[in-house]
Amino acid sequence: MPETSSRTAPPTLRWVGDALTGTLELLDQTRLPGEVVTLTCRTDDDVFGAIRRLSVRGAPAIGVSAAYGLVLGVQQALAPAPGPLSGGRAEFDAALAASAEKLAASRPTAVNLFWALARCRRALSAEPDLAPADALARLLAEAREIEAEDRAMCAAIGRHGADLLPEFPPPGDGPDGELGLLTHCNAGGLATAGDGTALAVLFEAHRRATEAGRRVRTYADETRPLLQGARLTAWELTRRGVPTTVLCDSAAASLLATGRVHAVVTGADRVAANGDAANKIGTFPLAVLAHRFNVPFYIAAPTSTFDRDLASGDEIPIEQRDAAEVLNYGDLRTAADGAEAYNPAFDVTPANLITALVTERGVIPSPTTAAVGAHLAGA
Structure with missing residues (x-):
């Protein structure tokens, strides 16, 4: 009970x-x-x-x-x-x-x-x-x-990922010189047994910045339709004292255009042999936007999330969830009667849009099949 x-x-x-x-x-x-x-x-x-x-x-x-x-x-x-x-x-x-x-x-x-x-x-x-x-x-x-x-694994990913981030943003960037980090969905302690994957990176970045007398600002996409970002990521971050701003998924382009975001960090649910990565729906367009605005896009995931039996992301099965998650808000119908829903739980970000993959073993910059294979050798 x-x-x-x-x-x-x-x-x-x-x-x-x-x-x-x-x-x-x-x-x-x-x-x-x-x-x-x-x-x-x-x-x-x-x-x-x-x-x-x-x-x-x-x-x-x-x-x-x-x-x-x-x-x-x-x-x-x-x-x-x-x-x-x-x-x-x-x-x-x-x-x-x-x-x-x-x-x-x-x-x-x-x-x-x-x-x-x-x-x-x-x-x-x-x-x-x-x-x-x-x-x-x-x-x-x-x-x-x-x-x-x-x-x-979570602790190691946090260290390796934070090493990729600038200690401080370039002069004049971000309000009050904040280091801005954007994430999508929830890849924190709620998604793992430890501090998370993507959020472990954010927690470690916050710790280092605090020790240096600086400030990290995290931005959390709300992550429609189930709001894992607004409900879960913001809950985890604020409980740990990390300054957090929630935004609608559709506001990410406007935010990136301001220059306040210095890196995007997300988790993954499956990574193919070539580095293509499946994560919560909305991650792929975020990677496209990051590329457009020249913002590094990092995916943090343990080696257990890599599926070497799949050559590319085209082979990753994508879960289709209940239409009610899109058509309703709780028990309240918000879409017009008769409307149908498209509700994939995940999308696949191509490896060529990923600046680096971060695992407990270290970093795979510009992931390719060869680079992923070398990183996972012996795993």
Whole structure:
């Protein structure tokens, strides 16, 4: 059952308990910023629903949640009531496969989902002699490791990305000499287990500027139709004391034309082998605008978000979401009766519009297939 609290916000996700009886707690992002609500997931169906309705979102957070969802799926199948696991290792493996198949169907674009599920299954297939109880504990350990790696990844991306930014804007640029950074959608702690990807860069830039007695101004596109920028990114930034201005997506060109933005930084949900990157709808036109106004356009994403099986962004599956998200505002119909909606959740930014890709390993300037391959070698 959801629990509402006005206290300090809980973490985006948290496993509570042991492998046999534990649960996954998720911060319900559909209720932010008005309410801070924690969802307790006891089954993989609960995790599936949370991913599908965007209670948990952002490629890394989806991957971590899915890994924990596998633990719940095996619990549900082999220990439906308190007590020891039923069945043997064959039953365990069958339950794991069924849960992975279910969770994989929750969203099609974020590759971290499939990466985390495959990694957990590989970890268990490498130890076929483990008894079910030990195998379940091993599965939980792998999920915890994925979460810990995600936190470290966020910190590294923040450092590498901030290194790309000017310490101070050129003389006369920006109000009061502010360093202006524009982002789209939400790629912060709400989208990961740590400080985020794109927002980790902004947080680190703010920290460095503050230490130097300077100021960073962040600009957050509202990100229609679900307003992840206005609701989530602005919530995260303001809670951390980062000066934040929200703008309509359609105002980005006017803002860039003023010269107040010195870099655009976004996240990604899948990056193809050639560096083409899928991110929230509206990212592609923002990259076009950044190119037009000669503003660097950076994408921050972990190596787990790269899909080397896809040669280019043309092969990235794009999720199509419910028309009501565009035609309605909540329960209020805002579009004319009879109108239809075009509602892709993501678009693909071509690599030739990306100044650099930033990962936990470092920076890929002017990404190409060769450069991406060299960067990921051994990953």
